[in-house]
Amino acid sequence: MATRTVTVQRPAPMDAPQGVVRSGAAVLKGMWIASRHFWRNFWGFVRGKPTVFTVQYPEERLQQPPAFRGMPVLVQMENGKERCVACGLCEWACPTDCITIYPAETDDEIERYPRVFDIDMSRCMFCGLCEEACPEEAIVMSHRVEIAAFSRRGTVWHKEDLLVPLRELETTRFPHIRRTYESPAAE
Amino acid sequence: MPNNDRLLSIIRGRCAEAVIRTDDYRGDATVVIRPERLLEIARVLRDDRELAFDLLLDVTCVDYLGQQPRFELVYHFYSTRHRHRLRLKARVPESDPTIDSLVPLWVGANWLERETYDMYGICFRGHPDLRRIYLYEEFEGHPLRKDYPKEKRQPLIGPGSKGTYKPRPPEIPHAHRVEGMLGAELMRVQLGPSHPATHGTVRIVLDLDGETIVNADVEIGYLHRGFEKECESGFYYQAIPYTDRLNYSSAILCNVGYCMAVEKLFGVEVPLRGQFVRVIGGEISRIADHLLCIGATALELNAFTPFLYALEARELAWDLINALCGARVTSNFVRIGGVSADLPEGFAELCQQNFKRILELVADAEGMLLENPVFRARMEGVSIMSPERLIAYGVTGPLLRAAGVDLDLRRAEPYLIYDQLDFDVPLGSQGDNLDRFLVRLTELRQSIRIVEQCLRLIPPGPVDVDDPALRLPPKGRVFNRMEDMINQFKLVTEGPKPPPGEVYFAIESANGELGYYLVSDGTGKPYKCRARTPSFSNTQPLAEMVRGRLLADIVPTFDMINMIGGECDR
Numbered sequence: 001m002a003t004r005t006v007t008v009q010r011p012a013p014m015d016a017p018q019g020v021v022r023s024g025a026a027v028l029k030g031m032w033i034a035s036r037h038f039w040r041n042f043w044g045f046v047r048g049k050p051t052v053f054t055v056q057y058p059e060e061r062l063q064q065p066p067a068f069r070g071m072p073v074l075v076q077m078e079n080g081k082e083r084c085v086a087c088g089l090c091e092w093a094c095p096t097d098c099i100t101i102y103p104a105e106t107d108d109e110i111e112r113y114p115r116v117f118d119i120d121m122s123r124c125m126f127c128g129l130c131e132e133a134c135p136e137e138a139i140v141m142s143h144r145v146e147i148a149a150f151s152r153r154g155t156v157w158h159k160e161d162l163l164v165p166l167r168e169l170e171t172t173r174f175p176h177i178r179r180t181y182e183s184p185a186a187e
Numbered sequence: 188m189p190n191n192d193r194l195l196s197i198i199r200g201r202c203a204e205a206v207i208r209t210d211d212y213r214g215d216a217t218v219v220i221r222p223e224r225l226l227e228i229a230r231v232l233r234d235d236r237e238l239a240f241d242l243l244l245d246v247t248c249v250d251y252l253g254q255q256p257r258f259e260l261v262y263h264f265y266s267t268r269h270r271h272r273l274r275l276k277a278r279v280p281e282s283d284p285t286i287d288s289l290v291p292l293w294v295g296a297n298w299l300e301r302e303t304y305d306m307y308g309i310c311f312r313g314h315p316d317l318r319r320i321y322l323y324e325e326f327e328g329h330p331l332r333k334d335y336p337k338e339k340r341q342p343l344i345g346p347g348s349k350g351t352y353k354p355r356p357p358e359i360p361h362a363h364r365v366e367g368m369l370g371a372e373l374m375r376v377q378l379g380p381s382h383p384a385t386h387g388t389v390r391i392v393l394d395l396d397g398e399t400i401v402n403a404d405v406e407i408g409y410l411h412r413g414f415e416k417e418c419e420s421g422f423y424y425q426a427i428p429y430t431d432r433l434n435y436s437s438a439i440l441c442n443v444g445y446c447m448a449v450e451k452l453f454g455v456e457v458p459l460r461g462q463f464v465r466v467i468g469g470e471i472s473r474i475a476d477h478l479l480c481i482g483a484t485a486l487e488l489n490a491f492t493p494f495l496y497a498l499e500a501r502e503l504a505w506d507l508i509n510a511l512c513g514a515r516v517t518s519n520f521v522r523i524g525g526v527s528a529d530l531p532e533g534f535a536e537l538c539q540q541n542f543k544r545i546l547e548l549v550a551d552a553e554g555m556l557l558e559n560p561v562f563r564a565r566m567e568g569v570s571i572m573s574p575e576r577l578i579a580y581g582v583t584g585p586l587l588r589a590a591g592v593d594l595d596l597r598r599a600e601p602y603l604i605y606d607q608l609d610f611d612v613p614l615g616s617q618g619d620n621l622d623r624f625l626v627r628l629t630e631l632r633q634s635i636r637i638v639e640q641c642l643r644l645i646p647p648g649p650v651d652v653d654d655p656a657l658r659l660p661p662k663g664r665v666f667n668r669m670e671d672m673i674n675q676f677k678l679v680t681e682g683p684k685p686p687p688g689e690v691y692f693a694i695e696s697a698n699g700e701l702g703y704y705l706v707s708d709g710t711g712k713p714y715k716c717r718a719r720t721p722s723f724s725n726t727q728p729l730a731e732m733v734r735g736r737l738l739a740d741i742v743p744t745f746d747m748i749n750m751i752g753g754e755c756d757r
Contacts, residue, residue: 002609003598007591007616008625011557013567019560026558033551034492053499067531069513089679095425127428127519128527133679135665135672141513176513180528181662 066176069128069141072119076163083138086114090130090139098123099130119162121147122155131177143172191216194271197238201231213451213690215274222260222277226287232264232273233292240264240273241578243289244693245719246299248307249706252333256280258309261704262289263691263719267578267592270599274691279309288314295581298727306331306415321408321756330416337413337420373401376738380409384487384742387752389726391741398737403730407723410756418716422682423449424523426716431517433701433720434754436479437472439465439508440696441754442521445718447602448692448703449523452685453657461525461650462603467641468511468520469694470634474545475504476697476749477631481549484624484746485556488565493552500548503541510537523683524658525651535642542635553628566621570732570744574618580731581724584699586748589626590618596695607644610637623747657683682711689715698722698749722748722755 014022044051055062064070072090075083086103104115128141142164149155194216195209205224210217220228232240245263262275279286288311289296300311301320308329311317319326325344328335379390388409394402414433418426430445431438443465450456457465482497505515510531512520520527556562574590587594595612597605613629615622651658655674664671687709693702699721706715725748733741 002607003595003605004611005593005598005614006611006629008613008622008629010616010621010625011563014558014560014563022558023560026560029558030492030555033554037496037551053502065510065513065531067510067513067528087676089676092680093425095421095428125428125517126514127517128513129425129428129519132527132659133675135662135675137662176528176531177662182664 064143064172066173066179068143068173069126070143070145071121071126071141071147071157072124072128072130072139072162073142073144073164073169074117074159074162075138075140075169076165078166081108082113082117082159082163083136084114084117085110085112085136085138086117087112087135089133089135093129093133095127095129096123096125114159117159117162119157120155121149121157122152132181137177137181140169140173140177142169191271194238194273197235198228198232198273201235201238202228212688213454215689215691216272217274217276217689219276219278222279222286225260225275225277226289226292228275229262229289229292232275237269238273239266239268241267241575242583243293243295243299243581244700244702244724245704245717246289246296246303247704247715247717248303248309248331249715250307250331250333258284258307260286260303260309261717263702263704265700267594272691284308285310285312287312290314293581294576294579295724295727298723299581302723305329308332321411330413337416378741380406385745386483386487387745387750387755389745389750389752389755391729391745393738393741395738398739400733400736400738400741403733403741405726405729407726408756410752412757414718414757415716419713422711423685423713424682426713427521427523428517428519430718431519432753433718433757434476434696434698434722434751435516436751437469437476437697438516438518439468439472439512439520440476440694441701442518443469443603444692444694444696444701445703446521446523447694448690448705449683449685450657451690451692452688452705452707453523453683455524455652455654455657457525457652458649459604459646460529460648461652463641463645464526464530464650465521466603466605466608467530467638467645468508468518468526470637470641471504471507471511472518473634473697474631474638475501475508477627477634478504478545478549480627480697480746480749481552481624481631484743485552485562487742487746488562490556490559490562493555496548496552496555500545500552503545503548507534507538507541510534522651522658524654525649529650530645538638538642542639546632546635549628549631563621565739565743566624567619568617569620569740570736570747571617571619572728572732576731577618577728580728582699582728584695584697584721584725585626585630586623586699586725588613589615589622591615596693596700602694604641608637608640610640620743620747684709684711691719693719696721698751698754699725718757720754720757722751723757726750726755 041052077083086101088101091099091101098120100118101114102116103112105111130139131141191211198218199206205220205228207219232238242265244265247261249259256278258279260277264273288300300314303309304317305319305321306329373394373396376393376395380388390406392404393400417429430441433441478497478501482494486494508518509515512518574592577587577590591614598612610633613626615626659678660671660674665675685707687707689706691702691704693700702719704717705713708714732744
């Protein structure tokens, strides 16, 4: 075992008279540290390369990593239809039961489709278990996060709202999906 | 590994007629006893030199509805001297759900038994203060009983409702009631539930004599949301997002603990690379947790600037977690039988870059605080508690290590790959708030060291076990092979099904021992899923720590306990 215990070094007690001197020095040291941060940020501002940590949302937005899990969306294929075949696995996997699916059939090549596909975004916790469960890569987490609504009813997203073109997802979430789930590129 | 056979034979020898049976399943030693002999056996367990179970970790109950006797009390013990564990079980019938209280032996049993009373309606004979702990007095029924439906609604209480609500002043058990020094009456002050100087929703009812605290009663439960009931109603894999919300400042550690407990039920181990990824994620979480604790302490002692530095550093740690698993707080990273994703590309460089800045910021925050006379006066020598007393309360983690007790599960019972790593376990010398602060600072730096080592040593290979009974097959195979498609459907709709049995598994989380006690009945849903969370046990001694001290001492003490509401109230 390579671990060992160490006893933490306590700073010397602040007894008078040295304590008074050290307290004064501590004030100066604090000012030195704070002003160093100030000048760093100031020069960053002057040089046009801001070092300030805060981001002015919504004017400025962070670049999210490919792994980022935003809201779940439905993949829209080139022909404008959803890839989903309404198997209902995401409904099973969802811990909060926020997905509602009513399946139906058509005469298309993919004959099953969801007549209704609702996600209650006020219950969804962006855990990504639906994406993992999906055997068709039809429901994926996107980089979209803005789900605010003016009413409770407005937080329920229907199929038309949830469809996101494959093109947009190819540049955001799909690289992560391909890598993680070892799935082949789309046909 | 501790020798369970020897341990069990000692116990059988010491109290033969009280023991019904003993077993050893997956390395957990279990003793089933007659309930009327509990106090006697517990005394032997604590006082016998060869057993020396000084730490009562957990008290809980399992409701076997339909069996006789119905309720099974479950106690978990740990010995800090011999480093062995024991589970003690005793059954009580539904008609008389009463058992002796362990408060005379371990003072920390107080809250644990109150919780069991609250959730299961078990009465503890000789308990000094058997009240509900999470729920309110008017609550009808005991929610963790199996015949309590999850959807059941409770009557509204409060002014204006039709119920039997009577507003009443909060009562404190008045064992310590004394006359004020000036002969005047004591003043009742309510700190919280939402107080700017305490992070976490907790109410502390204080009786003050001038500025001196005479009585304190800590009231928790404001964030109670039925973690255990929720876990028992879903599949094993559906509980993982809920474990995120236990300790929300170090979610990955909670994930790791839960998934490893389920894996222990299955008896499987994840591949080496998966273990490394878990350690990396967990240690970054620990860094974030300690940074929050340090920053919030500074803030609540009126030092705003170091708080901003610490939070900027935590943001950098969260950026790493975000790159790893796609969320900063609710990571949902670990899976049963692996992790949700391998390390992203360029992760080692990102770590190197962020750690460099984190260390600079921590040094700045430390430089502003440690020599500051105000900070020192409020931390030094405040709320000292002896190691023996802390252990009697069931305290673990940095709080206990600051009192000089060498108990870090990463070192005491190395899990994952911690036995291959090189790191220091910091201990305090005096056990005051300053030591607690310094221990956290040192642990943070050691965690950075651990992650750097892991990134250097991590081997190539798979991160998940290739077992269709546990882990979803890769999507590429699901698209192309019928068996894998069937596996995918079976695993999602039925959940992984561990063999019947019960396990307890604990990891060292940022605040101490985080243990999960799982009971499987062979189905896809846990029969019982209990989280033994460190914040719960660590918050309990607060009242005693601050008794006799000034009102202002509550704030640094509460900060150093680092109560996380989600974990304490579950």
